[in-house]
Amino acid sequence: MYVLGIDIGSTASKAVAMTMDKKIYAKAVVSHGTGAIGPKQVYEKILSESKLEKSELKRILVTGYGRFVFDDADSQKSEISCHAKGVLYLSPDVRTIIDIGGQDVKAILLNDKGMITNFVMNDKCAAGTGRFLDNMAKVLNVKTHELGALSEHATEVVNISNTCTVFAESEVISQLSKNVSVENLIAGIHQSVAKRVSSLVYRNGIVKEVALSGGVALNKGVVKALSEALKLEIIVHEDCQFSGALGAALFALEEIGQK
């Protein structure tokens, strides 16, 4: 038997199937978040790729922005609890988690027992989130997943506002009209995200080790800028994008008594 954790975010859906002895059996991600398509696709994808039958899933726990609209869910947990659980599974020494998702940024503090002691989230504003990077990528006519690699070729970092996505977009367009290189602009965009996120992290407090989770953690340019802004090393696990779904699967195990 297995359990399934699904993380339905605003821009992507992730799923992790886990064995009863806490081993990752399968994982899947689709680039559609909450709504009719994403949750269905990620569910079908993990079942087909892992050859699992629905009947083999003892419990399904859902987290993320779309956690309350998944029909087959047995229960739901907040993404803050699930990210904390998932990151600790991947990197047990972590005490501060920064999760940059599609529309939310969260900073989570854990105690030495791995329990959440405090957290903060961003306001209703896209600045500093994955959505901000998506918008900027569109303006620069590149793919979001290319941003990290492109920023490695920057020769300088252009100053971009972190007050508002719309203002920042105007600034980028203005800089493009001055023939500023795309690479330098991307480095500026990453720095803009890092400054915005780091102010939230400072508000919550920092205890080492610090890990970044969520899809944006795959962007090396953001990781570098955030590391510089916080003046410390940031752990990024290769499965960082799955930490929410992983945490959901671990909670599902707990709920059926498999501690």
Place this chain on the structure above:
Amino acid sequence: MKKIETLLDRFAFVANKPSAVMKVYLEEGKKIVGCFPVYTPQPLITASGMIPMGIWGGQITPTVAGKYNPIFTCSIMRSCLEYGMTGVYKGMSAVMMPMLCDTFRGMSSSWRAGVKEIPLIAFIHPQNRLDSGALDFMIEEYKSVLKRLEALSGVQVTNASLNAAIDLYNRKNAVMQTFNEVANDHLDIITPTVRHHVMKSATFLEVSETIQLVGELIALLKAQPIHKWTGHKLILTGITAEPEALLSLFEENKIAVVGDDLAQESRQYRTAYPAGEMAFERLASQWLNIKGCSMAYEEDSQSRGKMLVDMAKKQDADCIAVCLMRFCDVEEYDYPYISKATENAGLYSLCLEIDQSTQDNGQSRTKIQSYAEMAASLV
């Protein structure tokens, strides 16, 4: 229990349909003065024979208000202006507006330009409240307000009639405070939403009706067995904790509200008018005595944080939730102090963004659920 339900239905109706309440008052031939938030001298209105009704805007996306108020104005002011410009407040004899923050200064011009048929009575609270001239200043402001009210109502207010009105408001304040205490013994009945209905309806109903109805509710609650609440308990602070969908998130997560410092709710009922013979002095002195409010300057910037921590400890709450009105400068200034005080006291701190122009509570849902999960895991 049926009597309690009937009363609670009445509070819910009044809180959600103040325009229907206003219609009844107008049909009874009563005159109404709208009161912008907060600390309007309502005894002056009552003594003038008119009814003060709170103006709290509503959960709408304003359109015409944008002509005068930019998008980054606090959403209460924008929705109030929208209602004023679209006739929702039609029938009010005047609106009273205290200049308690910078937004109000612009808002007073916006109202005069956009809502010509409802006269504006604007006045200023002195912020240097320790200054020896503060009391005289406040008295003169209130006398100026009273002249406008007397002209509208045709009623001459005397020292005795104003003292009687002030006494009535002290009774209202006392009854609201008693409700707060008694409600905490019946958190199964007085859910966060129900509590909000009782508090908010008191801003719309005639003062005597509030005293009577809330008094009846208190008596009925006292007759019920005390309920032992096993869920989480928190304190709310901020300007408002709306919409109701936000409060239902507390209920979904078995969280009770056991105290509040909301400007729309308890904050306006916790400072009594002092005893005395000179009515204007009593009225004005109340402003000088207000503590722990973002709109009333205090030299001790920690005052509100300390007050909230004390309130939480007294009510056995483990969390202080700051309902931060978007674009409200005065509340933003207080937030770091409250947050620090909460943290130092070992309590959980939640910051929930309040914006009347959106119905989306997605982030608040995550924050509230996370708090409940976090608190449960640490028990």
